[in-house]
Amino acid sequence: MAHHDLNVVHQQCGDCPIRHRAVCARCESDELQRLEEIKYYRSFQAGQTVIWSGDRMDFVASVVTGIATLTQTMEDGRRQMVGLLLPSDFVGRPGRDKAAYDVTATTDLVMCCFRKKPFEEMMGSTPHIAQRLLEMTLDELDAAREWMLLLGRKTAREKIASLLAIIARRDASLKLKSQKSALVFDLPLTREEMADYLGLTLETVSRQISALKREGVIELQGKRHVTIPNLDRLMEEAGDDSDGGFLN
Amino acid sequence: MAHHDLNVVHQQCGDCPIRHRAVCARCESDELQRLEEIKYYRSFQAGQTVIWSGDRMDFVASVVTGIATLTQTMEDGRRQMVGLLLPSDFVGRPGRDKAAYDVTATTDLVMCCFRKKPFEEMMGSTPHIAQRLLEMTLDELDAAREWMLLLGRKTAREKIASLLAIIARRDASLKLKSQKSALVFDLPLTREEMADYLGLTLETVSRQISALKREGVIELQGKRHVTIPNLDRLMEEAGDDSDGGFLN
DNA sequence: CTGCGGTTTTGATCTGCATCAAGGCGCAAG
DNA sequence: CTTGCGCCTTGATGCAGATCAAAACCGCAG
Missing domain, CATH: 1.10.10.10 (Winged helix-like DNA-binding domain superfamily/Winged helix DNA-binding domain)
Structure with a gap:
């Protein structure tokens, strides 16, 4: 694991945080190449909505700069934020094609997106990516559960x-x-x-x-x-x- | 994906739910064999604690029968349940060796455990497992976020x-x-x-x-x-x- | 400078749930 | 049968935070 360390890899990865999350540049340069091919950038202004809950979502993405929020809304307008996305955080889920929450830019925002289909195919062939994503998702789950304690009892x-x-x-x-x-x-x-x-x-x-x-x-x-x-x-x-x- | 369907595979899997979660019996019988070697069962009575938050946890597991809960506790005793484990649900996280919450049996409980080290090694070599686990973890994350809306706004x-x-x-x-x-x-x-x-x-x-x-x-x-x-x-x-x- | 919209603060009042307290029900053990 | 113990219900009261309302602040365009 040693040379998969985020900071080490970071230096070689340039401007896109998903690379040092999902793969190691040193040992997987062909994967890096493939990721390169399916990625593109999108920018949003503060206040803009990236995607609405229920909309088709044909990409996965990571935050490059800025802050985005995930919120859920009830019909009568009550709102609950369920996640805060900071640079290097990941959104989207392999295996589902609808967004589960509203994603909104709270500051100006740049995201690095990957078309979902090819991304999923890559995951099938390169265990690294699924494993790294699993690790990240488990971290998010822990964070969400910590937040449940806050919401319910504090x-x-x-x-x-x-x-x-x-x-x-x-x-x-x-x-x-x-x-x-x-x-x-x-x-x-x-x-x-x-x-x-x-x-x-x-x-x-x-x-x-x-x-x-x-x-x-x-x-x-x-x-x-x-x-x-x-x-x-x-x-x-x-x-x-x-x-x-x-x-x- | 068709013959990975849980119910179909279930018939061949006997008594341990993780198999039809993590691998498909039909196409991965050698993996199945390996899982077989590192698994063991543990039973708990209603009310017993499976593991305390912060304890060393050298296994991952799935629920075979019964119900378990995940709870977080503040020093002054305020408690918040953060998850409910039903048969076929998974606990534990590859990559961390401390439990993050108290796990308690609320009914009599049987769990199917896998020693963590070899399980992690398997994950590295068989993409299926990490992918399936990722899918399950994403489902749990969605559920946790749904619960955040409930806790915060309902x-x-x-x-x-x-x-x-x-x-x-x-x-x-x-x-x-x-x-x-x-x-x-x-x-x-x-x-x-x-x-x-x-x-x-x-x-x-x-x-x-x-x-x-x-x-x-x-x-x-x-x-x-x-x-x-x-x-x-x-x-x-x-x-x-x-x-x-x-x-x- | 002025006026204006969005954000934040502060005040007054209301209310949903917590807290405190007592009693009921079912069941197992004596 | 009685006793005790978990679990559950119901009542009385209090309070943290919601709601309603108004005003202050701040950046900005005119």
């Missing part, structure tokens, strides 16, 4: 703290900054999107954020720019023993 | 109705009974377990079940035996457009 305050902790940690690991100094970031979501993610209303989100600010657990510059003076303190508020779910 | 009444509808449907498809007459079943969960699954308290579960009974949406014989006179009516109460989540 208080509003704990929910907010959990979300902030996850974003902070993901952000820190992404930037690979030297110190805890990395605990400064811009919220990639509006209050309403946070509410949809956490199973709350936007008013409750706003109030709880204000409360955390008032009590010094977080600091705010403007509406979106957050500083975490003490991550341990925040994690205490989150009531979380584990490693934070949506962290890869 | 009312207590809708939650109960959803759970009953899912059990009824799963049960009907399992029995393959001729008619809608199949909509009679015994609840496999206590009120408290339902509460843990739905993110409610057991009192609320009890009250909502009483209400549905009072209004004729369901009928009860004793505490556990349920009859659904009109599934469409129940599904309306569930506020559900989709196909019910935890249905395979």
Whole structure:
């Protein structure tokens, strides 16, 4: 496994994250070539819908830059976000041809898409890809289940703290900054999107954020720019023993 | 794919469901042989814990008979069920050696286990297995996300109705009974377990079940035996457009 | 500068579910 | 038969978060 390590492979992979997810460039260069042939890029503006639940979906894709969300909606309009896609995350499922949720770009977004048919054929012939995808899907499943605990049992305050902790940690690991100094970031979501993610209303989100600010657990510059003076303190508020779910 | 069909293969597979999940007996008999060599059975009594979250887990397994639950627990004791394992469902994850949740037998339970190391090796050499496992994991992920909508946005009444509808449907498809007459079943969960699954308290579960009974949406014989006179009516109460989540 | 739409905050009130508490039912053991 | 123990139901009360309403903020186009 050693030289399948993501970071090592990354250097050779150029601009498309799926490659260092699905295959190793060093030992599978012919596969890489084939992936190259079936891939194409799509861009979306912030707010645009990538695909609606129930629509035909003839590709699988990974996020190159930007953020996308997966949401489910009831007929009366109640919404629940069920996933947050960050750069290098994967969408779509081999074996089904309808999208199961709405996929929306919350920021400007670039995705790297692969036509589904040939992608599936590749999976049949190259065990690496299915295995890597399985691993990723299991991670997502763990994250989803972590989120079920949050939705079912945590208080509003704990929910907010959990979300902030996850974003902070993901952000820190992404930037690979030297110190805890990395605990400064811009919220990639509006209050309403946070509410949809956490199973709350936007008013409750706003109030709880204000409360955390008032009590010094977080600091705010403007509406979106957050500083975490003490991550341990925040994690205490989150009531979380584990490693934070949506962290890869 | 035709002769990979689960029911067809089932006849040849004898007592262990993973075989017709992971491989096709007709075309992969040597793999079948290898699986045979690394498998063993374990039985548990109702209420027994199969494994605790965080424990070393050196096997993967599938349920042969009985029902098991996956639950997550916070330090202060709040519990959330994150999965329900029915016969033929799979637990465990290739690639991680710690259990991520508590696994508990809610009825008497028989599991078919495979030692993890050799199982993983097999996966590397036989694409079928990884692909089948990927498909199953994606189904579970969809189910988990469906559940997130329930936990985050549905009312207590809708939650109960959803759970009953899912059990009824799963049960009907399992029995393959001729008619809608199949909509009679015994609840496999206590009120408290339902509460843990739905993110409610057991009192609320009890009250909502009483209400549905009072209004004729369901009928009860004793505490556990349920009859659904009109599934469409129940599904309306569930506020559900989709196909019910935890249905395979 | 002004006005405007989208976002966020804050306040007042309402309500669904949790919490606390008591009692009932079925069953197994004494 | 009585006793005890799980499991379930029902009632009374409280509270976290939803809902309704208004105003402040912020960027931006005119």
